[in-house]
Amino acid sequence: MEILDSSIFDLSPIPMWLEDFSAIQAIFNQWRSDGVTDLALHLQQNPDLVTLCAHQIKIVKVNQKTLDLFEAQSLKHLTQNLSTIFQHQMFDAHVAELVALWKGELEFTSTTTNFTLSGQPLDIKLRAVVLPGSEQSLDRILLTTEDISGYMQARRLEEKNRRLAEARFSYSPTSLWVEDFSRIKLRLDHLKSIGIDDFRTFLDVHQDFVQHCIEDIVLLDVNQATLDLFKASTKSDLFQNLKKVFSKEMHQTFKEQLIELWNGKIHHSREAINYALDGSIRYVLLQFTVFPGYEEDWGLVQLALTDITARKKAESYLEYLGKHDVLTKLKNRSFYTEEIHRLERALIRPVSAIFLDMNGLKPINDHFGHDAGDEILRRMGNILSRTIHNTSYTASRIGGDEFVILMQGANETTVQSTILTIQELLNIDNQYYSNHIISASMGFATSLENETIEDMLKRADQSMYDHKRQYYKYLSNKNQ
Structure with missing residues (x-):
């Protein structure tokens, strides 16, 4: 208590609260005598009790950083407007606090949303510790409320961008494949390290190398347009039938891709022939790219397949008409x-x-x-x-x-x-x-x-x- 009465509390750069939870402890004792054993379930079934407990908490003191953060002029001004600061977003965090104290935990943390007196939302990282000597009564609990709004906004923006990227992938009208080419990168690097310089001749002599590289590809994900293009009911259906999709013609196409990669062209395109699971032919324009940040290991690459079957059939028919x-x-x-x-x-x-x-x-x-x-x-x-x-x-x-x-x-x-x-x-x-x-x-x-x-x-x-x-x-x- 002496430390809390000193200037350290008042001059702390972090908003601090000293609160009295002794009334909460009294309620806990009554519930235990009533036979309550699972507090989380009890509060879930009786949500009004959470509000009852919140009203029993006494704020002993706060420091200047707390008043500044919540735009309060004094402790009295702050306590008179707690309903503005602590709104319904606090419900889950308060339940977690009560459950932690019920279990005898002397420290707990939570993340929640508070509001300034002018109504501005604040993302808060709350940390609490029961002070020595108050373990039984809970009459002195020290809390810090760190403003992490900037961090949480960045997290939300990151999440929004992630969902947007996933939506673009999932709902793209172009067939998209995400794959791991890192094992292929290791194979090519090894050949270079042992002095192979004419890669095309090497592939002509070691034709099994292309097949080994095909087997090294790790398929991570495909989008709905891919399933539609190749007439697969699910991703599992497609993954289990890839041999039907990639024809013998694909072997030569992949050989040329390897040569492009050998020459440092991590972004390239070419036409290829694939097959849907029902056996129908698919002419595609294959566009390959290594994702930014993965240039060194090719751990994440994307293949975009544009269906050009109709165009190829039209070209074939025009060629037929020409002859x-x-x-x-x-x-x-x-x-x-x-x-x-x-x-x-x-x-x-x-x-x-x-x-x-x-x-x-x-x-x-x-x-x-x-x-x-x-x-x-x-x-x-x-x-x-x-x-x-x-x-x-x-x-x-x-x-x-x-x-x-x-x-x-x-x-x-x-x-x-x-x-x-x-x-x-x-x-x-x-x-x-x-x-x-x-x-x-x-x-x-x-x-x-x-x-x-x-x-x-x-x-x-x-x-x-x-x-x-x-x-x-x-x-x-x-x-x-």
Whole structure:
């Protein structure tokens, strides 16, 4: 008590309170005689008792720092406005204090919210100690109320930013993966320490190194967009089926990623192929980054996967359209022209060609409409597709009713056999579609020694026109 009466108490840089809890001790004694054993449960069932106890506490004295903190002019001014200082936020902290004293604890701490007399909230760190000689009566308890508002505001801001970051991760429309690459970092550092400098050649020689690195990845978390993209019901469902997601194509993609990391590129992107759990393909743009603060060990990295499947399918279709005839599904004239140039440059000889020109298509268009004519062209396309099935030959529609089969490495005998196949398929097709018979004039040629592809094609084209003249001459004689 002598210390508390001295100037040390009044000059303390921390707000201090000397309080008398003897009335609380008397209440405790009554409750114990009434059979109360679990005070926390008792107060939970009778919350009004907490308020009753609070009103029994007597404030003996406070120091100047306390008055300053709570904007009070004097002890009397302070005690007359305790309802402003101690509001409902104090309830849990006061329960903890009562339970600690009930258990005979001589020291306790808590964190709560008080208010200044002008209504400003204060985050308070409360520390209390029962002074020597007051262990039984609790008539002298020293409390300090440290203002930790700045610290708590920083904590709340940190928590807010953490929740915001988690929300951005969880609800991002982009598939996000958080992984630990630290074991891979150790592997690469080891290779550098033993003098490996040509990492690409090293990977070509030690192909199992890539697989070892894949196995070293620790997957920490994924977001909902990832589950949606790969058709996984839960994170556990995805984690247990990662082998289905990462295709054999991913091995080469990851190899290139390792080379990027070896070269110090801890932020990079590339396209990759993955698969959903139902087996459907996923083309993705993979963007890799090492999180700030983890540049030295790669302990935390993020992969963002943007689904570009629709774009890839569109590109594929546009590429298909660039080389195919939409009606017949055969190659188009643009492809045919490029293929001629390729065959001219290639060393494989001979090269053969079969030219086909349909007979009587115009009268069918005139009498039955272009839909009927288109159907005949589709039938012709199907016949030629079946003819070259399982071969390296190509069939192209190079005009309205003109078709060419290019046959690299085929001699005249092979060409004759192919023509017989076409004729057999035509006969079968015409039996089924007897109302609209397909007729085609055909000519062929096989490249001669030192003959250009262009000259061979001219001979094949001329052969087809000779056949066509014979066909129409036969029709003319027949109709006379």
